[in-house]
Amino acid sequence: MTETADFWLPVVWALLAATAIFLYVCLDGFDLGIGILFLKEKDHDHRNLMVNTVAPVWDGNETWMIFGGAALYGVFPVAYGTILPALYLPILFMLLALILRGVSFEFRFKSESPMSQFFWDSSFCGGSIVAAFMQGVILGTLVQGIKIENNVFVGSSFDWFTPFALFCGLAVVIGYALLGATWLLWRCEGELHDAMRRISFVLGGLMLVTIALVSIWTPMLHTTYMQHWLDMPQLALVAPVPVAVVVLAAALFLGLRNPRSHLLPFIATLGLFFLCFSGLGINVWPYIVPPTITIWQASSPPESQTFLLVGTMFLLPLILSYTAYSYYVFRGKMSAGHHYH
Amino acid sequence: MFGLSALFLARFQFAFTVGFHIVFPAFSIGLAAYLAVLEGLWLKTGRSAYLDLFKYWLKVFSVVFGMGVVSGLVMSYEFGTNWSAFSQKAGPILGPMLAYEVMTAFFLEAGFLGVMMFGLNRVGKGLHFAATCMVSIGTLISMSWILSSNSWMQTPRGYRIDEATGRFLPVDWWQIVFNPSFPYRIVHMGLAAFLCVAFIVAGVAGWHLLKARREGRQASEQVRLMFSMAMWMAAIVSPIQVLAGDTQGLNTLEYQPAKIAALEGDWESESRAPEILFGIPDMENETTRYKIAIPYLGSLILTHSLDGKVPGLKDFPKEDRAYSPLLFFSFRIMVALGMLMVLVGLWSLYLRWKGKLYDTPLLHRVALFMSPAGFLALLCGWVTTEVGRQPFTVYGLMRTADSVSPIALPSIATSMIAFIVVYFIVFMGGITILLRTFAEEPHPGEHGPAEDQPQRAAGTTQVSHQPPSGPTAGAGMAE
Numbered sequence: 001m002t003e004t005a006d007f008w009l010p011v012v013w014a015l016l017a018a019t020a021i022f023l024y025v026c027l028d029g030f031d032l033g034i035g036i037l038f039l040k041e042k043d044h045d046h047r048n049l050m051v052n053t054v055a056p057v058w059d060g061n062e063t064w065m066i067f068g069g070a071a072l073y074g075v076f077p078v079a080y081g082t083i084l085p086a087l088y089l090p091i092l093f094m095l096l097a098l099i100l101r102g103v104s105f106e107f108r109f110k111s112e113s114p115m116s117q118f119f120w121d122s123s124f125c126g127g128s129i130v131a132a133f134m135q136g137v138i139l140g141t142l143v144q145g146i147k148i149e150n151n152v153f154v155g156s157s158f159d160w161f162t163p164f165a166l167f168c169g170l171a172v173v174i175g176y177a178l179l180g181a182t183w184l185l186w187r188c189e190g191e192l193h194d195a196m197r198r199i200s201f202v203l204g205g206l207m208l209v210t211i212a213l214v215s216i217w218t219p220m221l222h223t224t225y226m227q228h229w230l231d232m233p234q235l236a237l238v239a240p241v242p243v244a245v246v247v248l249a250a251a252l253f254l255g256l257r258n259p260r261s262h263l264l265p266f267i268a269t270l271g272l273f274f275l276c277f278s279g280l281g282i283n284v285w286p287y288i289v290p291p292t293i294t295i296w297q298a299s300s301p302p303e304s305q306t307f308l309l310v311g312t313m314f315l316l317p318l319i320l321s322y323t324a325y326s327y328y329v330f331r332g333k334m335s336a337g338h339h340y341h
Numbered sequence: 342m343f344g345l346s347a348l349f350l351a352r353f354q355f356a357f358t359v360g361f362h363i364v365f366p367a368f369s370i371g372l373a374a375y376l377a378v379l380e381g382l383w384l385k386t387g388r389s390a391y392l393d394l395f396k397y398w399l400k401v402f403s404v405v406f407g408m409g410v411v412s413g414l415v416m417s418y419e420f421g422t423n424w425s426a427f428s429q430k431a432g433p434i435l436g437p438m439l440a441y442e443v444m445t446a447f448f449l450e451a452g453f454l455g456v457m458m459f460g461l462n463r464v465g466k467g468l469h470f471a472a473t474c475m476v477s478i479g480t481l482i483s484m485s486w487i488l489s490s491n492s493w494m495q496t497p498r499g500y501r502i503d504e505a506t507g508r509f510l511p512v513d514w515w516q517i518v519f520n521p522s523f524p525y526r527i528v529h530m531g532l533a534a535f536l537c538v539a540f541i542v543a544g545v546a547g548w549h550l551l552k553a554r555r556e557g558r559q560a561s562e563q564v565r566l567m568f569s570m571a572m573w574m575a576a577i578v579s580p581i582q583v584l585a586g587d588t589q590g591l592n593t594l595e596y597q598p599a600k601i602a603a604l605e606g607d608w609e610s611e612s613r614a615p616e617i618l619f620g621i622p623d624m625e626n627e628t629t630r631y632k633i634a635i636p637y638l639g640s641l642i643l644t645h646s647l648d649g650k651v652p653g654l655k656d657f658p659k660e661d662r663a664y665s666p667l668l669f670f671s672f673r674i675m676v677a678l679g680m681l682m683v684l685v686g687l688w689s690l691y692l693r694w695k696g697k698l699y700d701t702p703l704l705h706r707v708a709l710f711m712s713p714a715g716f717l718a719l720l721c722g723w724v725t726t727e728v729g730r731q732p733f734t735v736y737g738l739m740r741t742a743d744s745v746s747p748i749a750l751p752s753i754a755t756s757m758i759a760f761i762v763v764y765f766i767v768f769m770g771g772i773t774i775l776l777r778t779f780a781e782e783p784h785p786g787e788h789g790p791a792e793d794q795p796q797r798a799a800g801t802t803q804v805s806h807q808p809p810s811g812p813t814a815g816a817g818m819a820e
Binding site: 055056057059060062063065066067069070071072073074075077078080081082083084085088089091092093095096098099100102103105106107110111112120123151152153154156157300301303304307308311312315316319322323325326329330 | 403404406407408410411412413414415417418420421422425426428429430432433434435436437438439440441442443444445447448449450451452453454455456458459460463464503508510511512514746747748749751752753755756759760763764766767770771774777778
């Protein structure tokens, strides 16, 4: 009885944690993407419109990140206590970037002089880029592995500064920008819509290239990752992934080419994110801190995991439903004014 | 020596970020409750001044809440970055509580915030009021979980220590959550949050009352209304807060006597102890210098009897003592500010009785001067309770020195500088925007955040179809 609980609780929690992280990536992904797209979109009205598409929901999106931290702390304290010191600098820079961009969100609407407008716009854009880049670096560093002895991080402060991790950072910036562009394409009309459609072609192409490179690079990092692609039961799991990537990529570009298609590119991009995410998950499984700590070794005792699970079962559906309600209230196309009609 | 400095910086960084953070949740807790009251009163009485004030303070709420979210984000990861040894050991107990906080409260706040901020014309009055209440309830639930975790670190219960790993394992969640100092702390902190906002509101109202007087006109109905509401809060809540503080002191004396000894600057345990009003505790020589003391008062305050026994720092081993010079002053500043608030409240009652509440510039000036008093008292209170827990993270069980992460000094120094720079920018930006908002007098037909900036209002315009919107509710969409 307890044997099975000891086995299954961490598995359930790993899936729940993965779901929360994925939700975060999707939700905050497009609003970080909007910040990244400020690089390209300089028009003041357009920028306001872009930010307005997420103004009512961005606090909620960011909350998934807080939840991820808190759940990791409660359910996998060993992972929490080793990953965070190992990735100390990237994590703190990501948090600082999120702070700057979060307040810029509110401040840019309230600033009066062009100077301060420019300042908060820049920090919104810069903060979004740094946060996205650091998230990629964190992911890349985790996948490439962290030096652990006796549940204590023993590497150096700059272990994350590797070509693979930095490339992952770039990949996430591109991915989020695409997510943001396809979101705006769906939620806006007129000039901004057209601009986003054009830029999505470029970003979509770049994203496919980065997916291909990371997919080839990852199995070469560790023999265990390679094994997943060679051994039979795992192969059955991973083999459909590349096929599905091709299908979704086709859907993305077809959607982008068809002027009447507004939602499909966003959905296809979310699908691509899901595939990349599960592909990485399968590679890393069952480690939570590759290459040494598995989800079972990282777990808090069953008493803690059960206590939290009971509430989560009720609360997570509730949270999802009122989050959906909030999106529903603010549904529909946004426009900057009459000249778009 | 090297390790000590990293420990010091880890502590300094945590104190800096958490001190910065706590201001905003406290502001949000008080302000969300105030907004719910304003909207409720508007719906009940139909008096439009309530709606105007609601919209006025809603603009402030969006800024304050956003700053709370992003600075809170830092906290949920900083336990791991700075205190990884502590996280691994106490994670099984504190982690689930924090996760519950996010699930029961944070999502509730953030989920309904959008509707509360921009939805008045979209969802109808009843649903909108429900959203406002959800946000307010969310802030209160959030506070409960956080204070429960903090209280567990002060007065741990319901755990056992695993011998193999040294981890704290949960035995009885009820005892963990409702640990002995939790009920006192939550009352004290909740009231503090309300007082913080009451004095901010009073300060803003006071400034506009003074300005109107200087310009030889009467201040708007909205300004007088909010001044009156704030003064009721000061008159009623400040004295209750003094009582709440007193009971928390008694609770601390029972469970953390060393903290009491340190904050009182008492070295010898004695009956009929005097209360030291001023002095400079000297940790090295185990004495408090330049004492000005009132006989018997110490025993009277702490034990409610003249010959009650009060602990002294010498009762505790040197390595278990908290740093008294800091506690001594943070505690006294907090108490002094609390007393000032009570006086302001009483004075306002007298002037109200005389019918001169709006015609006494001195009170308005004092209110303006005291607007940050709530926050200062709050920060001093937290310094007192947190520094008073030292040298432990989990009181009596786990030392701060054993809790720290294996991070290198250069890393933490780099990030510390980055934190100071970013927080400085953010704080200055936030203050500037808040002051600019406060500088505008709340007036009839006040615009909320959605209508306030044309860009933002235009953004939430729907093209497909317009849901029924209350034509009575404010300025309507900018179409």
